[in-house]
Amino acid sequence: MRKLTIIGGGFAGLAAAITAAEAGTKVTLHEAHRTLGGRARTAEGPYRTNEGPHAIYNGGPHWTWLKQRGLLGPLAPLPTSEALRFRFHRDGALRRVPPLDLLRQSLRAAEQAPVDVDFHTWATGIAGERAARAAAAYSAVALYHHDPGSLSARFVQERLHRAASLPPEANFIRGGWGELIDRMAARAWEMGVRVETSSRVDTLPLGDGPVIVATALPAAARLLGDPSLTWESGRTVLFDLALRTRKGDPFVVSDLDAPGWIERFTAQDPSLAPAGQQLIQAQLPIGPGESKADGVAHAERLLDLGFPGWRERVVWRREAVSQGRTGAVDRPGTTWRDRPAVDRGDGVYLVGDQVAAPGVLAEVSFTSAVEAVSLALRADRLDHAGHSGHSERLDRPDRPDRLDLKRA
Template identity: 55%
Template sequence: MRQSITIVGGGLAGLTAAIAAAEQGLDVTLYEAHRTLGGRARSTPAPYVANDGTHVLYSDGEPFRWLAARGLVQPCSRPAPGELARFRFRHGGRVRATPPLALLRALAHRRVAAPAGEPFGPWAERRFGPVAARAIEGLVGVITYTADPGRLSAAFVWERALRAARPAWPAVRYVHGGWSAMVERMAAHARGLGARIVTGERVDALPPGPVIVATALDAARTLLGGAALTWPSGRAALLDLGLRADRRDPFVVSDLDEGGFVERYSLPDPSLAPPGHALFQLELLAGADEPIRAAAARLESLADATVPGWRDRVVWRRDAFANQRTGAVDPPGATWRDRPPIDRGDGVFLAGDSVAAPGLLGEVSLNSARTAVRLAQAALRRASTLRG
């Protein structure tokens, strides 16, 4: 008889786990409380196809290669040279085509190792100077979803800064049709392997093991009753804009002053907006106690400074606020190994973007899901051996 496994949650982690488990010959049942799959990997319907946040994939990571080997991210594209020419930086209150020299000099020190036990801000100031330190913090704001990356582990921030500015830059890849298109392919692939996917059905009691709980930590905490299932996260104001196109529109603006980001997603993928229109997605990190309205106002100011005349060109708009749903960040003295462990004991395993697995943003979900499947399969083998 085929051995069975249950997965709770139909986002990126849950679908990855379903595919990985089905590939190993397990009988998979996945439950998703919403009627649509994807979690934070959902996108809005046409004509303006906006992801739930500023999502990209990184082709230099093993999770991307795993997805690509199964045809789950194709078609996708990388920024073309002409598009990169429209990359801008906001620094010192000005928008310019080049980053500050202090930032480039700091990022050239790729062999420098940062300590995990010290905050990034003081370490970077001593090593590279205050201008470079602040610019690096602004650069990685969108990657950490934290308004003050200087208070995080120096090793955590420095690793992400080097990843974002690696020599083979840009490693980002844009999934055509938005991330919902990728989710649809993942679900179809899982079903093709024999997985059973049930939507619109909430799991209120823990099913018999093995079970992989692939939800946000707050939902996992409710299901598992584990008060210790917590980890720091971040807050961000989000703004999606469908605009009538303007030849002056930038491609990307990295706000080194406030940790914001402006991106015209319809440039590498024109299918995301109607002809003659543009889809922009903007993000700005919010302070721990900053009111949502204040963060949203600052985000509009960023749009004013970077997207010419956007207020007079708006055809479609969506405002959102990301709070405690943006992945894990590591404080000084901690690494990803200190986050909530994947193996919860008694045949229960955890997957998602805030658990003990390496990676950048959504990569944590894929890595933890595949690890959870390996651990679950090992537990099944042990149980089978004991029964035999």
């Protein structure tokens, strides 16, 4: 493939750019903002916050891809002493150990769960309603949705299984995800990718090679002029706090009465806040009729239980609502295959975390990015073979042209 244009410089756009450049393609990447990263940006300044919790799961395909290229970088391991400070909010009180029925539910593989039944109904039939509610609430850490029980049982169970795995799959990039983006950007430049920041694209550049659109789905719908490009996502209050350090604060408070998660990120990475301070990030999913104030009030109730005297220790706080920016959620009867397709035809490809690609959280962005490049390469070979006047077989076992999604 001679030329490729990528619109969007977040995690998916950079993964696509590096993959295409490694195949010898001349790549131009346009990013509307002055910095790369998209939702994977890490804030500048003394408090290195991300847009919600940003973990990288070592069971996903992007882990191996990043590690092979030396892009994973230093991780922030959690000290054993901090791991013991995991708290579960249930029946209005904090508890040190998770319910046994939650652990049993988390061990079930996603393949055991049906696609066309909601998670609450399926889990209740297996473990009882109390366990089903706790499991649904816990899974919200990887869903950002106010009612996980209403979603497809297969979809929720996959995320519950991954989020509650032992040993934990979740890992954290030291310094925040922005450090990973910086390494990926440097790799792209080394590979010859032309990166144009502060470069907003309002019209699809057709006729000059294939185009990969790596933006949020609403932006992609406007750019492609296709209002059908929609898929349900979560709506979540993001609540960030910097507190003066106090010995004994918990590492995590997971709300099992209603979806909610509070995490002290400086427990594993003290560099995220100035010395003597700790950075706490909370995500509280809210329903259609709820406001940011409702989510903040939920966070404050959990903070009152887990972080005594936190109000007197606040040195910085920030509140925001993230809507339609937390990945796809699948209703009963749907899977990732039903989301907007990667291949839009006419040399246009769509990537991101709400498109038809498998995985959890950032894995969807990565898998769709590699798939888009694979499809574009395949189409280019077919086009060249047709113009050269002879056919070329492209599906030989020794020459894979398409990403094996099941393996990924």
